[in-house]
Amino acid sequence: MKEKILEVKDLTTRFYMVDREVTAVDSLSFSLCSHEILAIIGESGSGKSVTNLSIMKLIDEPGKVLPESQILLKSGDHYIDLNKLSEKEMEMIRGNRISMIFQEPSASFNPLFRLGGQVGESLRLHGKGSKEDAYKAALELLEQVHIPNSKMRAQDYPFQMSGGMLQRMMIAQALACHPDILIADEPTTALDVTTQAQILGLLKEKQKETGMSIIFITHDLALVEDFCDRIIILYAGSLMEEGPARDVISNPMHPYTKDLLRSIPKPGMFKGQDTLFAIPGKVPDPGQIIQGCPYAKRCRFCTAECMESKPLIIEKNGRKVRCFHAYS
Amino acid sequence: MKHSIPYLKFRRKKLGMLCFWILVVMYLSFIFEGFLAPYQPNTKFKSKSYQPPHAIHMFHDGKFIGPFVYEYEMANPFYKKYRTDRTVLHKLSLFVKGDDYRLFGLIPARTHLFGTTDGEPVFLLGADRLGRDMLSRIICGAKISLTIGFVSILTALLGGILIGGISGYIGGMTDWSIMRFCEVIILLPTFYFFLFLRSILPADITPAQKFFYITLILAIPSWAGSARGIRNWVLSLKNADYVTSARLSGRKPIAILLKHIIPQIRSILILDITLSVPGVILGEAGLSFLNLGITEPSVSWGMLMSAAMDINVLRQYPWVLWPAFVIILTVFCFFTLGYSLKDAFDPKAL
Amino acid sequence: MLTVKDLVKHYPLKAGRFSTSADKIHALNGVSFTLGKKQTLGIVGESGCGKSTLAKTILGIQNPDSGSITLEPKETKMQYIFQDPYLSLNPKMQVKDIITEPLLAAKMITKSEIPDEAEHLLELVGLPKDWGSKYPHEFSGGQRQRICIGRAISSRPGIVICDEPVSSLDVSIQSQILNLLLELQDKLEISYIFIAHNIAVVLYMSDTVSVMYAGYIVESAPPQELYANPMHPYTKLLLSVVPEIGKNKRIFEQKITGEVPDLIHMEAGCPFYSRCPVHKEICRKANPQLKPGEKNDHSCACWLYQ
Numbered sequence: 012m013k014e015k016i017l018e019v020k021d022l023t024t025r026f027y028m029v030d031r032e033v034t035a036v037d038s039l040s041f042s043l044c045s046h047e048i049l050a051i052i053g054e055s056g057s058g059k060s061v062t063n064l065s066i067m068k069l070i071d072e073p074g075k076v077l078p079e080s081q082i083l084l085k086s087g088d089h090y091i092d093l094n095k096l097s098e099k100e101m102e103m104i105r106g107n108r109i110s111m112i113f114q115e116p117s118a119s120f121n122p123l124f125r126l127g128g129q130v131g132e133s134l135r136l137h138g139k140g141s142k143e144d145a146y147k148a149a150l151e152l153l154e155q156v157h158i159p160n161s162k163m164r165a166q167d168y169p170f171q172m173s174g175g176m177l178q179r180m181m182i183a184q185a186l187a188c189h190p191d192i193l194i195a196d197e198p199t200t201a202l203d204v205t206t207q208a209q210i211l212g213l214l215k216e217k218q219k220e221t222g223m224s225i226i227f228i229t230h231d232l233a234l235v236e237d238f239c240d241r242i243i244i245l246y247a248g249s250l251m252e253e254g255p256a257r258d259v260i261s262n263p264m265h266p267y268t269k270d271l272l273r274s275i276p277k278p279g280m281f282k283g284q285d286t287l288f289a290i291p292g293k294v295p296d297p298g299q300i301i302q303g304c305p306y307a308k309r310c311r312f313c314t315a316e317c318m319e320s321k322p323l324i325i326e327k328n329g330r331k332v333r334c335f336h337a338y339s
Numbered sequence: 340m341k342h343s344i345p346y347l348k349f350r351r352k353k354l355g356m357l358c359f360w361i362l363v364v365m366y367l368s369f370i371f372e373g374f375l376a377p378y379q380p381n382t383k384f385k386s387k388s389y390q391p392p393h394a395i396h397m398f399h400d401g402k403f404i405g406p407f408v409y410e411y412e413m414a415n416p417f418y419k420k421y422r423t424d425r426t427v428l429h430k431l432s433l434f435v436k437g438d439d440y441r442l443f444g445l446i447p448a449r450t451h452l453f454g455t456t457d458g459e460p461v462f463l464l465g466a467d468r469l470g471r472d473m474l475s476r477i478i479c480g481a482k483i484s485l486t487i488g489f490v491s492i493l494t495a496l497l498g499g500i501l502i503g504g505i506s507g508y509i510g511g512m513t514d515w516s517i518m519r520f521c522e523v524i525i526l527l528p529t530f531y532f533f534l535f536l537r538s539i540l541p542a543d544i545t546p547a548q549k550f551f552y553i554t555l556i557l558a559i560p561s562w563a564g565s566a567r568g569i570r571n572w573v574l575s576l577k578n579a580d581y582v583t584s585a586r587l588s589g590r591k592p593i594a595i596l597l598k599h600i601i602p603q604i605r606s607i608l609i610l611d612i613t614l615s616v617p618g619v620i621l622g623e624a625g626l627s628f629l630n631l632g633i634t635e636p637s638v639s640w641g642m643l644m645s646a647a648m649d650i651n652v653l654r655q656y657p658w659v660l661w662p663a664f665v666i667i668l669t670v671f672c673f674f675t676l677g678y679s680l681k682d683a684f685d686p687k688a689l
Numbered sequence: 690m691l692t693v694k695d696l697v698k699h700y701p702l703k704a705g706r707f708s709t710s711a712d713k714i715h716a717l718n719g720v721s722f723t724l725g726k727k728q729t730l731g732i733v734g735e736s737g738c739g740k741s742t743l744a745k746t747i748l749g750i751q752n753p754d755s756g757s758i759t760l761e762p763k764e765t766k767m768q769y770i771f772q773d774p775y776l777s778l779n780p781k782m783q784v785k786d787i788i789t790e791p792l793l794a795a796k797m798i799t800k801s802e803i804p805d806e807a808e809h810l811l812e813l814v815g816l817p818k819d820w821g822s823k824y825p826h827e828f829s830g831g832q833r834q835r836i837c838i839g840r841a842i843s844s845r846p847g848i849v850i851c852d853e854p855v856s857s858l859d860v861s862i863q864s865q866i867l868n869l870l871l872e873l874q875d876k877l878e879i880s881y882i883f884i885a886h887n888i889a890v891v892l893y894m895s896d897t898v899s900v901m902y903a904g905y906i907v908e909s910a911p912p913q914e915l916y917a918n919p920m921h922p923y924t925k926l927l928l929s930v931v932p933e934i935g936k937n938k939r940i941f942e943q944k945i946t947g948e949v950p951d952l953i954h955m956e957a958g959c960p961f962y963s964r965c966p967v968h969k970e971i972c973r974k975a976n977p978q979l980k981p982g983e984k985n986d987h988s989c990a991c992w993l994y995q
Contacts, residue, residue: 029347054859055830173949174736203735203886203949208930211941230860233932237939260934274864277933278889281912282729282871287893289864293829309861580777581787584840587748587769588791602781 013044016191016224017066018090020081024058024065026297027073033298035061035074037248043192048218048225050235050256053245056297059228062245063194066226067111068093068101084108085191106133110185114197116177120169127153127165130184137188145187152183156213175206179213186217193218194226199234211238232268233275236260244268247295247305249321254330264332267306304334312336345606348683355679358672365669369481373440376475377454377461380638382438384460384470387411389419389656392465392473399428406431408461418655429455465658467646473661476638480662483639485669487554487623488616495558495615496608499565504596506566507573518570524563532560533622537631546637553632557619565611572604606684613677617670624666640666690765690880691724691747691848696756698742702953715955716742718904719756721979722897724848727874729881731895731912733888733927737949739904740884744769744850747882765847766795768840772853774833778825784811784836785821791844806843813876814839815869831862835869842873850882855890867894888927892916897986900924903950903960906979910987920982920989922965959992967993 020040026033036058043049053059065076076094083090084104093104105111110133113119120129131149134140140148146165153161156179169177178198185193195214199207215238218225227239235242235256242259244252244267252265263269273288280287292309295301304310307317314335322335349355368375393408410427414420435454442448455461464473506517536556544552573596576582582599590598620640626632627641634642643662647653653660698717716739724730734740745751747758748769760767768791771777778787785807792798798806808818814835825833834854841849851870855863867890874881883894891898892912899909900923908921919925930940947964958973959965965972971992979990 029344029351054861175948204888204930205735205926205945206949208940208943209945212943215941231932232860233934236932236934237937238941271861272934274861275934276864276867276887276889276893278892278928278931279916280889280893281916282894282896285893287864287868289868290861291865293831293862294859296829580771580773581779583750584769584771584777585790585794587750587767588794588844590790590794594794598782599779602779605781 013047014085015042016045016085017043018081018083019062019066020083022062022065022080022082023077024061024070024080025075025077027075028298031298035248035297036065039245039248039250041243041250041253043224043226045191045224046218046222047241048215048227048239050227050229050239050242051245052229052232052235052242054230054294056247056294057245058248059230059245060196063111063196063226063228066093066194067105067109068096068098103137106185106190107137107188108190109192109194110188110190111194111196112178112181112185112198114200116174116181116201117169119181120177122169124168125165126167126169126172126180130165130180131187133184133187139188148187149183152187153180155186155217156180156183158183174202175209178202178206178210182210182213182217186221189221190223192224192226194228196228197230198227200229200231207234232260232271244271247301249305250324250331250333251306252330252332254332258330264330264337265306265334266310266312266336270309270311345680345683349679352679352682355676355683358675358679361668361672362676365481365672366485368478369485370443372478372482373442373448374450375452376472376478377437377451378472378475379438379440380471380476380479381636382471382475384466386413387460387462387466387470388468390421390462390466390470391656392658393461393463395431395463396428404430408455410459429457429459429461431461432456464661465656467659468652473643473658476643477640477662477665480638480640480643481665483550483633483637484620484623484641484666487550487557487639488619489612491554491558491619492561492612492615494554495562496565496611498558498562499569500601500608502562503566503569504573504600507570508577508592508596510574510577514570514574518567521563521567524560525567527560529560529622530625533557533626534629534631537626546633549633550637553623553626556626557622561615561619565615568607568611569604572607573600576600576603606680610677610681610684613673613680617673620666620669620673690726690728690761692757692759692761693723693747694721694757694759696720696743696746696758697754698739698746698751699754712953714952715904716952717746717753718955720901720904720906721756722899722906722909724880724882725896726847726880727878728897729874729883729895731891731898732882732884732901733886733891733898734901735886735949737903737952738901740901741852742904743901744852744882744884748850760847766844767848767850768842768844768846770834770837770841770849770851770854773857774830774837775857777837778833780825782824783821784823784825784828787825788821788836788839789843790840795844797844810839810843813842813873815865829862830858831865834858834862834866838866838869838873842877842879845877846879848880848882850884852884853886854883856885856887863890870894888931889933900927903952903955905960905976905990907961907991908987908989909979910984910989914984914987918987920987920994921961921991922967922993923961926964959990969993 022036022039024036026035039062051059051062064070066082070076080094082093084093127146127149130152131145134145134148135142150161150165153165158164158179199210202210239256242256243250246267252259252268263272270290274290276287290309295305303318303320304322307313316335322333324331324333325337390411395406395408397403397406407428407430410424411421412424414422431453433453434450436449437451437454439449462472466472502517506514533556540552582595585595585599623632624641627639628644630645632641633639640662647659696717697719699713699715702712702714720743722730732740746753748767785803788810789803789806792806804821807821811820812818816832816835855866858866883891885891895912898912898915899906902923908924919928929943932940950960959976962968962972969992977990977992977995979988980995981988982994
């Protein structure tokens with residue numbers, strides 16, 4: 012039986028802007044099991060990145076994680092609520108029990124320092140060794156993420172590296188303290204397709220080796236089918252569908268998921284022969300007041316009910332779906 | 340009406356708003372200077388040399404009789420020491436008739452905001468050596484001190500836009516040479532540069548000419564800074580996608596500059612103005628303080644300060660330092676307003 | 690309609706005004722193609738393959754070091770659609786002025802005709818026609834890209850170059866924009882040069898697909914042919930790593946060696962040599978030329994087929 016390592020309950024994050032309030036994440040609940048890769052999928056404004064920043068307690072003014080939100084992290088045989096931790100206690104979690112990698116690796120390294128020192132930094136910060144120990148560990152980590160000539164490359168500065176190599180460096184940095192959870196926020200979006208495949212391979216390999224759990228955030232549904240165990244689909248800050256990756260892709264239940272799958276161009280579709288399905292309308296603006304189902308305006312199956320009230324999540328057979336018509 | 344985000348952000352800056360309104364009041368006050376000031380700046384009361392500020396009283400012998408001041412009696416004519424005479428009092432009133440002046444420089448008028456009913460002088464901020472009212476002189480000095488800042492910055496900015504725009508748009512060797520020249524100008528010690536420029540001016544010039552020349556002198560070092568800033572903006576905007584698009588469509592360079600580049604830097608220009616004006620006000624004050632800028636009979640704050648040059652005068656008659664306070668307040672308001680605006684325009688700041 | 694021959698563009702690598710470094714970035718190393726009327730040439734490649742340089746050179750934003758660009762007829766207009774619709778619209782201009790700018794610049798309309806023309810163009814790109822007096826910040830990314838498309842087609846250009854027109858848009862919006870481009874091509878008889886890194890998108894949009902690598906076109910074929918019978922090892926690699934729903938491709942298990950090519954220190958042989966799983970001795974020594982294969986419209990630059 013897999014145990015839940017992270018449980019998020021009713022996470023609501025709201026931004027208080029000068030001219031309006033924006034609820035970026037709206038009472039989102041999900042859990043992450045050990046040894047699991049969970050994909051969070053959404054478009055701009057879906058709240059996928061805010062979710063992960065909320066977990067890490069990295070939401071700054073004017074944003075706020077509402078106090079009733081619970082982010083429970085398994086610690087020994089009990090759970091601690093990250094939302095109630097002080098900044099100081101949270102520093103012991105970040106980079107240590109939960110690590111993050113980002114879309115832009117070049118923006119995550121200090122351009123003025125050599126990479127070797129930066130990769131092992133978290134070991135030193137978390138009191139797991141001296142500067143020399145950290146550097147030695149860093150060299151080992153670079154080897155583990157398959158950086159050729161790792162001893163030489165450790166002496167390099169960030170600008171001397173290609174995007175793919177930097178992303179490897181960032182993964183090495185994130186793995187330094189053997190975290191239980193790795194949050195990967197669009198780690199391959201800025202990379203070329205060939206490099207993307209390499210980085211995904213590396214993540215999968217490390218996950219198998221260390222047994223950590225990964226929250227994989229992306230906008231690309233095609234990427235996650237065989238890479239992830241479970242998928243969460245977000246739209247306008249709300250969970251739309253959740254389930255095992257393969258099931259969701261092969262048998263989508265929410266109209267949004269269905270439409271999304273049909274609108275992604277596949278190799279083997281040609282002009283004049285095939286017509287790509289286009290979802291009408293646009294993603295709701297941040298802060299736009301939505302009555303009813305957030306997807307109602309673009310939905311092919313929309314009824315009067317959908318416009319009036321927001322459907323609740325129906326949980327059945329290990330799948331969750333927020334739609335009135337899912338089982339009818 | 341939907342307000343823009345910068346406006347909403349600015350409205351939240353309490354101190355910035357306060358400074359904005361203080362400046363508005365200052366600028367309005369020099370438009371109504373003749374009316375607000377109780378006397379003309381050069382009206383002399385010979386027997387009142389260095390008279391201390393009057394305190395406004397409401398009660399005489401425990402009885403309420405409305406606002407009035409006690410008479411100051413000359414106690415020591417040599418050292419200009421005064422003693423309050425509690426038996427003679429002068430009642431104050433609003434809208435009294437006094438010196439002739441022209442409202443907005445046009446309409447002849449005699450009514451002043453306040454004054455004594457019996458025609459005896461009242462000095463709320465004290466009097467100077469010749470018995471002139473400090474308050475009136477500060478109010479009238481605002482005209483030169485505050486306009487000189489704006490006029491010279493606008494002149495500098497015009498030069499900056501022209502030179503920076505050309506430099507950024509043409510690029511290459513032209514750009515390189517212009518920028519190195521700007522750097523030389525920026526590197527010159529500003530105040531000595533003012534002094535040097537002032538020294539080459541002819542001595543016998545009218546006050547109006549003097550105002551014009553001083554404005555130009557103050558503008559010279561600041562155009563270089565503006566030119567550099569504007570050049571950088573033009574350079575980065577020149578490669579913006581929408582500028583490329585306009586070029587591809589065959590738009591003329593001048594149309595691109597006017598339609599696509601200048602509108603983007605409007606907020607930068609506003610910031611540049613608010614943050615540069617105080618420097619010029621201080622420059623004018625410095626020159627006038629050294630009697631190299633505005634001189635009698637014109638009045639400016641820096642010129643008023645020159646009366647405080649003598650430490651003995653300052654020790655005995657501290658009220659001659661009032662203009663310094665007004666200069667500090669103005670400079671502070673401009674800087675605070677400038678930085679509040681900067682935050683408001685910055686999309687990343689809260 | 691457009692013939693490009695042996696286009697070469699090298700950028701000198703200079704650190705400053707007084708730098709004397711002779712190093713160059715070899716962005717384009719002899720690119721040739723033709724584009725017919727109402728046709729789409731798709732160009733696919735990874736970052737640094739020279740696809741954006743190619744676009745800029747064809748448009749005349751940059752001059753090529755050598756090679757020729759011939760338009761037929763000579764006065765054919767070209768327009769450009771940028772990748773990021775947030776950067777390519779002037780935030781201080783009203784949409785009606787933006788969308789008609791090329792017309793005004795070419796003196797095809799007068800100022801008084803702007804509102805009518807803007808209404809027509811907005812309708813053409815699927816936006817409400819009374820939105821002309823709005824400003825760009827009131828629009829979403831997809832709507833902005835529609836405005837960019839409207840601006841590009843306003844002066845009835847013969848050729849529109851689309852440089853990654855959908856890669857910065859939301860997934861659910863991308864297909865709208867792709868379909869709009871196809872629809873306009875049909876209506877207005879435009880030719881496209883469609884540049885993207887996503888091979889699936891390029892296959893869907895094009896009549897001919899050219900695969901670029903390190904400033905060379907390494908393979909060129911109609912999309913159906915390219916998809917069914919890829920020849921160049923790089924094309925095969927690209928097709929094997931593009932995510933595909935429902936195919937269970939396990940792209941993370943692909944064996945991919947090597948790194949993106951070094952465009953500064955180009956060596957003699959085939960640029961793909963170091964990453965090629967099937968390279969031979971000759972690949973290191975000489976660079977293969979783009980040559981037609983068995984099928985006439987399918988050409989490939991690889992020693993395996995020469």
